[in-house]
Amino acid sequence: MSTLTHLIFSLSFWDVLILFGTFFILYITRFYYLYFTRDNPFPGPLPLPLIGNVAQLIISGDFNKWALESQAKYGDVWEVYIGNERQLWLARADLVENILTASKDNKYFIRNLPNSGLDALGLSSNGIVFNRNRERWHFYRKMFAQTLTTIKFSRQATEWVQQAFANMEGYFMELGFDKKEFNFAEWMPRLTADMTFLIAMDKHACTMASLYNSYNPSKPAPYPQEVVNEADKFITALQKFTSTIKYFLLTPEVIRTKTPSGRSQSKEHMNNLNWLHESVTKIIQKKRKEIETIDDKSQLKSDFLTLMITVNTPKDMTQKRGDGTVEEPLTNEDIKASLIEMLSGGIDTTANLICFIVYLVIKHPEVKARLQQELDTVLGTDLSRLIKYEDLNKLVYTDAVIKETGRLMPVTSINLRVAEEDDVIGGYPIKSGQQIVICTLGIQHNSKHWSNPKEFNPDRFLEPNSHKIERYSLEIFGGGVRICPGRQLAMTELKTMIALIFRKYDPELATPDTVPKYTYESVNQCYELMLRFKPRKIE
């Protein structure tokens, strides 16, 4: 037996306790010594060793409230520790200027610190959202934007939103939602999933059909059960992909790869991801074959997938961005990454924002009256007239309602960036590698930029007031080089949905004090909004 082993075995229970106690006290002393002598200290809640401020966040129980309370307590710049990671939170427009500049020299291109989980999922160098490689990101981003800004695509998208909405109206009528209250928030992600599937690949997601069937099993929707089941399986896999990202992003590598529970969870996530990838590849291959059979490109549909497959081929229908950087047709792998991001980025965001819009409009009858007046003027009172993409630009007040809802109740409360070089922000020195949290909610509620910030007032976005809006004070879609590339499509979808709802209906809250219930996941996820969907009486 070695001397060390001998020594260890000779220790009594009390010796071990004292030893651990001493290490513990030394660890804590060192932790707080380093904390109180850190470079560039900012105000913020006192962190605990190992977990940082996570406990305070969990105890507060409401992410948005916690963010706004922190801003009220510490000012527009504060620091938060998530585990050992020090984050700098910014909640004033001038402080995010360097970060959200659209300049190519932007020092804040990267979203988050290096992460082995995202590397394992291949997301650090593929697709758009988490890509850390500028060249690869630029490639995906360019193709994505080129497709989404094609006029033919926007026109087709406007039609598909109406098709999906008409489907939903049919279900509402069958279920008697004009007379009885129902959870609107349960239907919206299904409506946006159905329309996003049509827009993305001219395919029915059937998620509304499957919800309708659960209400009315004796008279199911007119889709074969296997089509509904297959669509359900796909959408479940897609939703699980979002939790896969969260799991891989937040779980330390050692737990993911070395513990039995971590290994089994990782395996389950990877199996789901592989299934999703195989299914998307099959969808792409099938679409390629369909496109081959059509010689005249004017006969092709302009869904996202068709546009991606035909880009840089003789059948290309996209608006060219002639910087000469991508001239080859896209591979299945490239298209797969983009299609999955289109499907996962566009469903929940739009669904949650439309819930908040409908709630705020119902709560403000004067806003509803002006909105309906604009819809009647621009679109006419003949409800059978289809809404055209060109109509949407004329809906100026509707546009202001969307912006004001996005300001007051943003879908994404925060946005992430990392400083790639040393910098100075608002006079504060920032070290390279610093994780920055842009507190969108705090900026959009900051009384330095907005008078009566808690008040819902779409007039802020109309002339002459709109001239006074400060740069970077509105970030519904983020900003700078990484601004949301789906924003134009999102606005097209939202305006069309608002027109479809308020032209024909006068939705009512279930009770006067009904409020939308939501929690902050990766977006503000609305899970309950109880409404009745009454037809509108047009005089």
Ligand code: HEM
């Ligand atoms: C109401 C709807 C939407 C909201 C509120 C929203 C919001 C956002 C925000 C805040 C960002 C971060 C931007 C930044 O870092 O500065 C973002 C990024 C992104 N969004 Fe959206 N979005 C919406 C709809 C969509 C749609 C419909 C799509 C797809 C068609 C989409 C695809 C993306 C992608 C791919 C990114 C990553 C951009 C990058 O890293 O370069 N989003 N979105």
